[in-house]
Amino acid sequence: MPDHPSPAVAGVPPARIAALRAAAEAAYRARRPRTQARLAAGNDFLGGVPMHWMRDWPQPFPMLVARAEGAVIEDLDGNRLDDFCLGDTGSMYGHSPAPVAAAIRAQAERGLTYMLPTEAALDCAGLLSARFGAMRWQIATTATDANRFALRVARAVTGRPKVAVFDGCYHGTVDEAMICRDAAGRTVARPGLVGQVADLALSGTALPWNDLGAIDAALATGEIAAVLTEPVMTNSCMVLPAPGFLEGLRELCTRHGAVLILDETHTQSSGWGGYGRGHAIAPDMLVVGKCIAGGLPAAVWGMSPALADRFAAYDARRPSGHSGMGTTLSANPLQFACLQATLTQVATPGAHDRMEAGARRLAEGLAAAIARHGAPWHVARVGARVEFICHPTPLRDGAEARLAHHPALEAAIHAALVVRGCLIAPFHNMMLVSPVTTDAQIDRLTAAFDAVLAELFGDPI
Template sequence: MSAALIAGVDPARLAALAAREAALYAAARPKSAKALAKGAGVFLSGVPMHWMADWPMPHLPLIDRAEGAKITDIDGHVLDDFCLGDTGSMFGHSPPPVARAIRRQARHGLTYMLPSETALKAGALLCERFGAFRWQIATTATDANRFALRVARAITGRPKVLVFNGCYHGTVDDAMVTLDAQGRTVTRPGLLGQAADLSLVATCCEFNDLSAVEAALATGEIAAILTEPVMTNSCMVLPQAGFHDGLRQLSRHYGALLIIDETHTISSGLGGYSRVHSLSPDIFVVGKCVAGGMPTAVWGLTEAVAQRYEAANADRPSGHSGMGTTLSANPMQFACLAANLAEVMTPEAYAHMEKGAERLSHGLAAAIDRHKAPWHVVRVGARVEFICAPGPLQNGAQAAQAHQPALEAALHTGLVNRGSLIAPFHNMMLVSPVTRKRQIDRLIANFNALLTDLFA
């Protein structure tokens, strides 16, 4: 066996498995390959959105339909979908109440830059589900976070946002910072077309490090802390005991706002991590699946922060505020929001999701233990990850070191070949309200089969 193991795996064994699984995948999808060769060249890099190129398979499948917790490609392969649009379809593909709402609203217009009665219903449901915030509607969580930061700077008069190393807040420029070897905030390497020094508008700290947070806040430069309750879109990092209480106390002491982005952690339970764990953000953000898959995000201000915003807004000269997009808050979004919040995002749905995710996490952990792999499993409500490193992880730096791209790519392709689809950027799986026990057990069995090949 090779001495330089990759997360406990012999590199030669990994290379053999990766080559075998890639060949099996390519042989099984000739229609997709032919169609891509004929038509994908019109897109930059051959994909309509650049991150689609990050899927690890030899080429993409072309999807024919998605329903419930399954996806079918044009070659006829049916996949148990645990990626679920990387949370965009966390409640399943085209939930029937949302699909009905789309059909109804389509007969009454798609966008008209004015509210409807359904908008008022959706606003009341947002308060019922997430708390008594004063709401605004956006199309993506990136936009919602960007607008929230603009509000925070306007009402505090401060220039910087505090974010955590390895964080994920969509493509908000201000969050695209990291820590260098000397612990200084720098622009993330590889960021395209970045002209300005992002350390002028952002300060980066490690997650779970309250001492570093306090030192940054003590400068008096920080308008807001922008954080997920749990670090996601990396190897998942859980908050240590007292971390969120510390953030809340420090932000109040130093006069910074606390913005909690629940776009991924809405998996935690009804109302998101903040409601389940009694957090008290000044600004609350959630996107992706909040309207059942219709592109929608929401951001809400507490009453106290809303009053400060109204004062700042009243005092500014007339003209562009730097917030808002023409197609946001359209009637189709409100139709889907109302249907999803009232009929899909229910206590019963989350109970099913929690039970299934617990079954999945226990099954994956048992397979890891069976093969004595130096890996671990993390779960946040309906969201589960296996991480190819010992755990638990404490911060973004450890999460980056735990990432094993070659190993994860082979596992992803192997799972697809066996009928299970997980998220491409990390080893994330979601259990939806319509995910069946047999799908979960199939994923566990497929994972165990691949570990048998890697560790036998």
């Protein structure tokens, strides 16, 4: 009997995916002899890298960065890439913005950490409220920490045990968010968790995105202290809220007495003040991390004045002892120096206007290439955040996002873009446009994407 070809992956023959990946890997190796030699010399990091996921990029070996400036990154071998990953949002405003670099130099001469506030720290609270809305703020080092602390407050003020998150969500490495829905709709731990022993369904409930009925039913149990969510699902395949969904979510949380926590760590790219403020969705708590201090590790979390009053009352009653919130190096003066510089000089309304215009140009260019080659894909955009999704129609929830995720195809595309001088996020198809990204860089990425599609969707084999 004749051999049958393997089924296409998102419209692409597997043989073409393999050929694209092989060619990209060969070119990547040929251009990085110094990097290969340095890695071959070995080191004492586990797996040879300081964080295990640095080996998960779809290249045959990690890129060693020599420097980065603006929206360009340069590796040890002198290869320069237009950077649309931007530290997966950590450097969303560009690498080392001049005001932030100056703030670091100035603060370094005054001390790096001393467990006491500064005048700049006091100024930053007002700057944050002016940007995101009136809140009572606290500072953390990462958004994971901020989310973890926010959940403690929500449980404290409600007296309820569980946290609701959405199937397919991303909130860092918070335990309560490491859950998903199985085929029967039950809450289970995400596959692949390392060293997991506790039953995460005891503390968390995974809900389907864009399903207000399911949310209503879950909140009606009286067990849910908080709903922790991004206003747009990211870090999977980007899934937008259906019209009225976020408004409905806000109303349901109010009706059932659950705390609504918006994690805008990624969606602050949607515009000045974030997605919630831009769409008049008022959360009870807000978390923002990654690029909030221009690339220096920092995160902020705040609660509405009403919730702050409730927490103050709880705090006055609780026994003295460890709160389980806070880390020694959080709220250090270096964070505040960079936060102040970012909020006043870098992440301005004008900067977000430039990001929006550039992202629109990128999304239109990618969509045109997809149409030109007849790919059954689409482009999603929220503010400065753009993704091509290897699925013909917009997605509704996390389950659809999982089905639209094609790791082998996406890895091949990423690798092929890298050897064409364009870096995008490695674990999904996210691209960010910074205030310093040029039209020429956007057009180079569009041209590279078009060339990759030509290889994947060219004449039949």
